Amino acid sequence: MREIEYNARSIPPSEIAKSFIPPRPHFGKLLSSNHTLIVGPRGSGKTTLLKMLTLRGLRGWDHPSAAEYAEQIRFNAAFVPADIAWGRQLDALDQLGGKAHRKEAAFFVHTLRALVYAMRDAVDLGRSECPAHLHHLSVAMTPEEETEFVRIVSTSLALTPLLDSMLGLELALEDRLNAINENPRVALWSIEQLPSTLRLVISTFNGLIRDDERRWAILFDELEIAPKSVKQFVLSGIRSFDERLVIKLAIAPYMDDAGFDASPTSAHAYHDFSTVQLSYANKEDAKAFTHELVRNTFARFGLFPDSLPNVFASPSETRTFGRRSPSGRSSRTVPAEFEALSKKDESFRAYIEDRKVHLNPKGADEQTWARDVRKVLPIVLLRDYYLKSFRGKASIDRSRKSNSLYTGYPSILEITEGNPRAILTLAGPLAQNFATETKNSPTVRSISSSAQSDAVARVEFLLTSLLRVIPVDLGGPQVVNGLLGFIDKIGRSFEDRVLKAPFSPDYVSSFVLDENVSPAVVSAVGRGLNAGALVHIPYSDGGQDSLLRGLKNQRYRLSYALAARYRLLLTLGGHITLSKLLLESQDGPLLSQQSSLFDQDTGSHD
Amino acid sequence: MIEYDTDKAPEGGFDIAIVALGYETRCQWVWSEFRPEAKLKIAAQFGFLTQGKHSANDDYFSSEGFTSVVGVGDRAANDLVEALRQFGTPPEVSIFVDISSMSREMIANIILAVNNSFCSSAVRITAAYAPSKFVEAAESAPIRIARPITRVLSGWSSMPEKPLGAVFGLGCEGGLALGAMQVLEPDNAWLFAPVGLDDRFIESLRNANEHIEDIFDVTRFAYDIQSPTTLRAKYESLLNSIGDEFRLITIPFGPKLFAWTILSSLVFSGRDDVGVWTFSSAEQGHAADREAEGPIIWHTLSIAPREVCPI
Numbered sequence: 001m002r003e004i005e006y007n008a009r010s011i012p013p014s015e016i017a018k019s020f021i022p023p024r025p026h027f028g029k030l031l032s033s034n035h036t037l038i039v040g041p042r043g044s045g046k047t048t049l050l051k052m053l054t055l056r057g058l059r060g061w062d063h064p065s066a067a068e069y070a071e072q073i074r075f076n077a078a079f080v081p082a083d084i085a086w087g088r089q090l091d092a093l094d095q096l097g098g099k100a101h102r103k104e105a106a107f108f109v110h111t112l113r114a115l116v117y118a119m120r121d122a123v124d125l126g127r128s129e130c131p132a133h134l135h136h137l138s139v140a141m142t143p144e145e146e147t148e149f150v151r152i153v154s155t156s157l158a159l160t161p162l163l164d165s166m167l168g169l170e171l172a173l174e175d176r177l178n179a180i181n182e183n184p185r186v187a188l189w190s191i192e193q194l195p196s197t198l199r200l201v202i203s204t205f206n207g208l209i210r211d212d213e214r215r216w217a218i219l220f221d222e223l224e225i226a227p228k229s230v231k232q233f234v235l236s237g238i239r240s241f242d243e244r245l246v247i248k249l250a251i252a253p254y255m256d257d258a259g260f261d262a263s264p265t266s267a268h269a270y271h272d273f274s275t276v277q278l279s280y281a282n283k284e285d286a287k288a289f290t291h292e293l294v295r296n297t298f299a300r301f302g303l304f305p306d307s308l309p310n311v312f313a314s315p316s317e318t319r320t321f322g323r324r325s326p327s328g329r330s331s332r333t334v335p336a337e338f339e340a341l342s343k344k345d346e347s348f349r350a351y352i353e354d355r356k357v358h359l360n361p362k363g364a365d366e367q368t369w370a371r372d373v374r375k376v377l378p379i380v381l382l383r384d385y386y387l388k389s390f391r392g393k394a395s396i397d398r399s400r401k402s403n404s405l406y407t408g409y410p411s412i413l414e415i416t417e418g419n420p421r422a423i424l425t426l427a428g429p430l431a432q433n434f435a436t437e438t439k440n441s442p443t444v445r446s447i448s449s450s451a452q453s454d455a456v457a458r459v460e461f462l463l464t465s466l467l468r469v470i471p472v473d474l475g476g477p478q479v480v481n482g483l484l485g486f487i488d489k490i491g492r493s494f495e496d497r498v499l500k501a502p503f504s505p506d507y508v509s510s511f512v513l514d515e516n517v518s519p520a521v522v523s524a525v526g527r528g529l530n531a532g533a534l535v536h537i538p539y540s541d542g543g544q545d546s547l548l549r550g551l552k553n554q555r556y557r558l559s560y561a562l563a564a565r566y567r568l569l570l571t572l573g574g575h576i577t578l579s580k581l582l583l584e585s586q587d588g589p590l591l592s593q594q595s596s597l598f599d600q601d602t603g604s605h606d
Numbered sequence: 607m608i609e610y611d612t613d614k615a616p617e618g619g620f621d622i623a624i625v626a627l628g629y630e631t632r633c634q635w636v637w638s639e640f641r642p643e644a645k646l647k648i649a650a651q652f653g654f655l656t657q658g659k660h661s662a663n664d665d666y667f668s669s670e671g672f673t674s675v676v677g678v679g680d681r682a683a684n685d686l687v688e689a690l691r692q693f694g695t696p697p698e699v700s701i702f703v704d705i706s707s708m709s710r711e712m713i714a715n716i717i718l719a720v721n722n723s724f725c726s727s728a729v730r731i732t733a734a735y736a737p738s739k740f741v742e743a744a745e746s747a748p749i750r751i752a753r754p755i756t757r758v759l760s761g762w763s764s765m766p767e768k769p770l771g772a773v774f775g776l777g778c779e780g781g782l783a784l785g786a787m788q789v790l791e792p793d794n795a796w797l798f799a800p801v802g803l804d805d806r807f808i809e810s811l812r813n814a815n816e817h818i819e820d821i822f823d824v825t826r827f828a829y830d831i832q833s834p835t836t837l838r839a840k841y842e843s844l845l846n847s848i849g850d851e852f853r854l855i856t857i858p859f860g861p862k863l864f865a866w867t868i869l870s871s872l873v874f875s876g877r878d879d880v881g882v883w884t885f886s887s888a889e890q891g892h893a894a895d896r897e898a899e900g901p902i903i904w905h906t907l908s909i910a911p912r913e914v915c916p917i
Contacts, residue, residue: 472748
């Protein structure tokens, strides 16, 4: 799949810009001059968003809204790249001996170099043909002023650039970075010096261009990879930064070694940062972005479908979650699946007899019909699809090897959760094969359910293969199956409730991380969030940043990418405490000492 | 600097022999089949997983005159250096290493210890590898460690903005390479798939590594497991061709011969810019016994005294 880029980490901003779809309203929020946290799991597009704030990204972007967005930006952005491989290299610096704090010093130099690079970009733009919508981000600086800038900064930082240009300054900083690796005795800067050093560089630059108030944004990518001291400094010490400095941080939802200092004088997420969440608790919020990215992916294979719903065929033999009820909103016909399920599921037969929905459908009022029929229809579809029978308290499964229940529009798109990597993993191969099929056989009008079923499996595999390699230490001999094993326990418990237990109209598919679980479980939930296997469901009064104050007492659901694995609905169900869920799966060792066996199910249904 | 390498079976004895003292039946196989002469004999232990055939292997290697040293963990490379120092610093030294039952971390520690101990010596080091008989891949143990194989092998780049390139050896653990790719998020990956093995192994390997091309930009290479010299040539050619454009890491899944080849190649060439990562179940791994199956695969490297010794 060379035609599609799945990883923005090292793709130049100018290349990213060629296919960038701005997720609304996230991108708009990022353009403000507020300090911003971009919080999202792997593959959610954090790096792409940051890179699109840089001049190189904006210059290469020809989206219809590009000029409108660019005109709103009131800062020049310096992108500070990082990835896990480089993070581990920094870790090794300190562990291999010599002076302490070498990794801090390396991060310091790396940040400074990124700022100088952004300044050089602004000057280059000023010296070249500049589009009108980017003019305010360009800088007019003479070569003499540039030489003066380099002289002042290099003297202050004891650097000896070989060229008296900003490029020379960047190369001198790169040399310093190498020296930190090669020579344990090299002079080091501490992270506490970063604000004053940035202030010096900005003051010098702004002074020389006679624009004292010009703002500069430092965009830290993958902050969780930075040394702990740097993380704590950036997260808690933001008030010590110059007011001409804007900080944008891309972080995973959970960091086990740093967070916001809760003291009254420290920065508080709610006051000092605005937060952009790149996961979607409500699937409708991801719809517009997912559609545009899928259409864009199809277009790259020469496909321009009039209607996405028509492209994704529904399987002929079964109804899917995605197909609208044939009975319609005003119809009073009991769906056929009700009768089919009642014949093989004693518990469901008891339900419809109790509710008497089949006796007088025409006479039922709207509220009763919504409660007794429409609300339970997805559960009925699920049980009818997967169960061969339910007698007494025992269920027997039907043999189901495909994921056809999850195919068809919009289910096929909902499993991606609006995650760009998942969308491309789903849509890329589908579009490529569909392009070939339509070329060879012009009568082909839609993507088969079977091909979609493979795509559902591919998206699931993308996530489970990641979960398989994320270390998690849950302790105890019987609970060592890693993060995938932990997520499996949660998923199987929900599955048991909806398929192995007697029929219930109340579907439960989310949990609250309560106080009765061990710290290891809290950490595992955090890692599940970072991987995208779990999705945070903010409370209506919780705010975007509620997760950053701690994972406890927050509500979560499983990613819909795992729905087929655990045979669950693509619907947010009621919730239960995680301690109770783990007790049901007989995982007592994962609970804390204070765990109560009598915690009540707090199930709500929404 | 590596002067030459060969796949031929060695002739004559060695100054030093290093074997793994683990839980596999395979631990004894090469030594008992080949029976090389050696003046200093070291058995590298794991420090855990002392079940299976460990006790029998311990008795066997003790009777053969081996001294045991822990070969994994933070102190292992230093402990191995101490053990090797018994041999002094001769102008030339020949070393035999049976990697068949070693972990990748143990192989790394032994190579680093040899490089440190005999930095100013001409070293001839011979690896012996006896592939195991094919067994259906069991459910892989959960990953407990995902990091550079040792700190020294973290690699280095002063330009983290450069794209990350990852060279993978492929193995039979389902989804492991794809999962590792998602953790590391390389911009490009080069996959080395072994051939020349039991056909069942090849099929298992194919199944374990499906979907990678659907998601990542990768280039596949096949390598003949019976020709480590060719593998080393391919690997070094690849590094030389992409080293300027990418920051490089290598993830040696698959046969231990791949791990041996890339680790010896990097360490003895002094390439400290390339990181080597491990994704391992550590002590949570199941002690699944492995029996060896002939023939023994050999790889001998001749290394000139290094101009700069590691710190």
